[in-house]
Amino acid sequence: MAQTKTLKVRVTLFCILVGIVLATVAVVTDHWAVLSPHVEHHSATCEAAHFGLWRICTKSIVMSDSEDKSCGPISLPGEKNCSYFRHFNPGESSEIFEFTTQKEYSISAAAIAIFSLGFAIIGTVCVLLSFGKKRDYLLRPASMFYAFSGLCIFVSVEVLRQSVKRMIDSEDTVWIEYYYAWSFACACAAFVLLFLGGLALLLFSLPRMPRNPWESCMDADPDH
Numbered sequence: 001m002a003q004t005k006t007l008k009v010r011v012t013l014f015c016i017l018v019g020i021v022l023a024t025v026a027v028v029t030d031h032w033a034v035l036s037p038h039v040e041h042h043s044a045t046c047e048a049a050h051f052g053l054w055r056i057c058t059k060s061i062v063m064s065d066s067e068d069k070s071c072g073p074i075s076l077p078g079e080k081n082c083s084y085f086r087h088f089n090p091g092e093s094s095e096i097f098e099f100t101t102q103k104e105y106s107i108s109a110a111a112i113a114i115f116s117l118g119f120a121i122i123g124t125v126c127v128l129l130s131f132g133k134k135r136d137y138l139l140r141p142a143s144m145f146y147a148f149s150g151l152c153i154f155v156s157v158e159v160l161r162q163s164v165k166r167m168i169d170s171e172d173t174v175w176i177e178y179y180y181a182w183s184f185a186c187a188c189a190a191f192v193l194l195f196l197g198g199l200a201l202l203l204f205s206l207p208r209m210p211r212n213p214w215e216s217c218m219d220a221d222p223d224h
Contacts (some may be wrong), residue, residue, distance in 0.1 A: 005204055010137065015128060016146050019193030020120045023153055026187035027113045030055050030082070030100035033164045033184065036177045052183055053110040053160070056077045105163035116152035119145045120194065127128045136205060143202035150195030157187050 024034070030052030037046055049058045059080045123145030130138035164178055 016197040022186040023190035029183040031181035031183040055084040109159040112156040119149035139205035147198030
């Protein structure tokens with residue numbers, strides 16, 4: 001492989017590695033979305049919540065006297081209680097989650113995120129094998145696996161976004177406000193890095209096109 005192309009591939013692989021780390025952080029953390037109820041009385045205790053793909057955490061926050069009638073921010077001190085979703089761990093208690101959103105949304109988002117990490121792992125194995133002599137062709141399937149990983153993260157993000165929207169629109173929930181937190185941002189950044197990085201890696205790993213119209217791909221000089 002030519003030196004300039006090798007440099008491009010290494011830079012692309014570094015960006016993909018950052019995307020894999022961000023995707024892993026997003027999957028294992030529970031700050032995808034923060035929910036807060038409407039507060040009628042100042043100095044009252046309100047219960048905000050943040051959750052991810054696997055568990056939900058609620059926090060009882062004592063509100064100070066202010067004009068803002070929202071609960072939070074979630075970073076304020078308060079008693080915190082976290083529990084895994086019941087369909088992932090039957091022994092845990094997560095009644096709040098059970099009646100405010102759909103179990104199918106959570107299971108789908110988590111399963112798709114696991115597929116994303118699986119594709120990333122397979123792609124990384126292909127990259128490691130490509131370091132051997134004359135195995136540059138393995139970068140092409142690796143690029144496709146990375147692109148698939150990014151797409152899976154995007155689908156997981158969209159499924160969770162729809163879940164949050166349905167929670168807020170539901171009449172059974174006390175939460176009326178929400179915003180997406182840093183785990184959600186990590187997932188979005190991972191999608192961009194993995195998907196675009198995968199496409200770039202595929203482009204850089206393709207064989208050189210012929211310089212002349214009469215030159216076939218087989219006749220072209222090799223890159224290495």
